[in-house]
Amino acid sequence: MQQAADSKFILMSDPSLRDGNHAVGHSLTPDQIAAYCRIAENAGIPIVEVGHGNGIGASSLQLGQAAAPDSALLKAARENLKRTLLGVHVIPGFATIDRDLKPAMDAGVDVFRIASHCTEADITDRFLNFSRKQGKTTYGVLMMSHMATPEILLEEARKMEASGAEALVIMDSSGTYLPDDVRIRIGKLVENLSIPVGFHGHNNLSMAVANSIAAVEVGATILDASARGFGAGAGNTQLEALVAVLHKLGYKTGIDLYGVLDLGDYAEENLMKVVPTVSSTSIVSGMAGVFSGFLKPVRRIAAEYKIDPRDIFFDLGKRGVVAGQEDLILESAEKLAKAKLAKVS
Amino acid sequence: MRSPSKKDGSRLRAVILGSGNIGTDLMMKILRSDLLECVALVGRNLSSPGLTKAASMGIAISTDGIGFIEKNPDCCDVVFDATSAISHAENSRKLNELGVLMIDLTPAAIGPFCVPPVNLTAHVGKGEMNVNMVTCGGQASVPIAYALGQAHDDIEYIEVVSSIASRSAGPATRRNLDEYIHTTESAVKLYSGARFAKAILNLNPAVPCINMQTTIFAKIAKPNMEKFAECLQSVVRQVQQYVPGYEILIGPKIDNDRVVTMLRVIGRGDYLPAYAGNLDIINCAAIAAAERFARQSLQITPSLKVVQ
């Protein structure tokens, strides 16, 4: 990934077509992918990320079944991106090298972002090595990064760096951070790693853009943001707004303003069912530190069991559930329903 | 199975290859068994906690690897291999020549899968010399998948999601996630007859450590919940005979159009902490397998020599 020697250049990576899938039950179609990619290419978006919300190979009953297989989505994207790079999110334990990584390479994916929960970096070692050896741009990603201290986060990042990650992105998967939280973590990583550092924000507490700017102020050079914030729960950092703010602050992104605004409009009209808002449940999940992607299943199960979804979130937060443990929502609901019944009787 | 020439005539003599957590936990379980005797724990590093513990308990130890058995070919009847897939291939070749039963806890999967309630009897009947204990997720979910298969002719898809404590997953587990997934999927498909299978593994770092929890989802056109519940009860009882901490938490029920069963495995805490139910279940299954083979072979009276 060629980056300008310019220290004011921020590399934008757009996960609308991946994280956004969480908001629509992973139902994005190849046609939607194709159309979005064409507009993104025109706007000069550097990287577009495509796939199931939990990455390639994650389509499952547990995490939600995708309407179209990874191969179809990647094909649609690849055919409509020329200068813009095509990226994928990969979580070992959901995806495997043979079944998912290799086909994605054959499909022409450029950027492989190998992700783990923030304390389990060593599960990405084989994937990082494999991708790197194939000459692909390879990032390491630490999810739910609020669940580790800055020191532990650095250690885990070091593991990924040692395995050959070419950049390190930390995610605020539950939208829990405030700007100072971001400054401490990103700052520590920038001081101690030799690879670029990036930030992926979520908007549960309405802080995503501010958090992203804080990251950049302490040396992050990669930011993730989605069109119109298309993403799980309260949505990701809003791409158009972030680009506008970055430009206003004198940073360069290579993105055309009108182009990215058009992208936001397109996403609103054609991809999402509702524009992400900072809803009550989003605020609660942000405060509880629970993965934003749990919103839909929590709402559904809460309705079924006739309990307050906010109570489920706080319970899950106490249990320290990590992404991928959607089955525990059911368990939490059962427990709370029983307790409610006990109180009544 | 060769004719056992035992010292006290009532136990099958076992050697454990691999003195890590799995091997040491196996040793503790063998010491509790009426049908098995622990002849030696074989490792690589003399000062490893496993070998140190074995020595302190008066169990013979060695750092000679497979050489220990090659040098004393008559020392044991069954070997538990808790080393690595690479080592296992070689170990198995050498030991089969000596007529020793191999119970493989590595991902090598040379021999057929062995999940006790499902096919242990068949394996013992056939006189298998090398059985593979699948994976921890496999041992937990295959009994359920098997029950699903018994109750239904047409299963489209089964998905197994396991969550284990981060602390129970050592470097070997973390390096072999892909093998874990592929092997578990193979076993689930095989014993349920499902057309497709998927396995997912989550490592959860929460403290206090979580117990192993596995959810099995099944997509079945015409679910027969009554029959499944019956088959499930039967198979769960069988598993509980060798894994007392195996318990159905939720279900079976239908949620969002799929048949859902959630189970938990609490380990015995012999050597590994109880939260490491994932490691415990594969060990318990291995012991159950060995004990079954023991029951079979120890019925052979000394005058009836099995010709090699």
Added chain:
Amino acid sequence: MTPVENFHDDCARSLGPQGAAALEALRQGTLVITGGSGFVGVWLSTLCAYLNDKHNFGIELVLTARRKARLDDSAPHLAGRRDIRFVAADIRQFIDIPAAASWIIHATGTPDNRAHVGNPMETMDVISAGTYRVLRTAEQCLNFRMLVNLSSASVYGSQPAELATLPEDFVGRVDPATMPSAYAEAKRYGEALCASARSQSRTPVVIARPFTFIGPFQALDAPWAINNFLHAALREQPLKIQGDGNTRRSFLYGSDAAFLLLRMLVGGTNGSVFNVGHPDAIALNDLAALVVRKSGLPLEIKTNTAGGRAATAHLVPHMTRANHAFDFKPAFSVADSVERTLAWHRARGKITA
């Protein structure tokens, strides 16, 4: 069938006209090399085999390592040699040393950073317990002359910006409470163990601090800059540089490293410490350009300057001490080394990775 390369030319070049004479003390001696299947172990064995073949030195080599298969795979030229005995052992249990052994070079341990961060406890155990075991076994020898302990440049911590090269008397600082320090701390502990053995058991010890090596027998697995460049060239992929490319390293060729280590073994003063590396630094930009040139292919070089601040630390040894003590000058320039290494990998037809 292509004959197995014996690396005689490399050895002759590194020895130069006076080299064999400088190593006379090794004649008819028994040399134990721990970590015998690693890069350093194989080059030492190769050089000793050359001394035996061309100069009738009669050195008896005892190599120890966990797995013989690794040695067979990377060094077929050493197979079947009567002057090499292989002992399969975990270094922590190593007790099988011939009483006649006069020399030990302790080269166990992998410098691969991934093993250090993935399994730091095992890493520290192998280095600490392994070094202890080797030092104790040396006490059993009848006429023990010298042990060379391969420590690591990592004991210096990060090279400060104001130092162009790191001299042996620079005492670096490594924060012991963080996991990434595990390897460096274990190596420092190993050096302290050596000093203790020297004092308590009167075991003569010389400490070597290796910097960066290059050459055949080096797996290109670990994601260091030189490996990445070589790997990319062999795979005909673009070369990627992290940081602005001004970071400086130096690269010592395998046979030169082996020669210096043997000089230290027979000529080093008891208790001395020597850096082992190439005195001439090269910036990563220039190294990438060099690799492209030597590959003979029009490969692209991509620079990623958006990296973190840790990218700029140089790592270059101050080699004056070795130069004064042994008149040591590397025979191979980095250009020669790159050329030789690319050729070796290409000839093997498979990338050792």
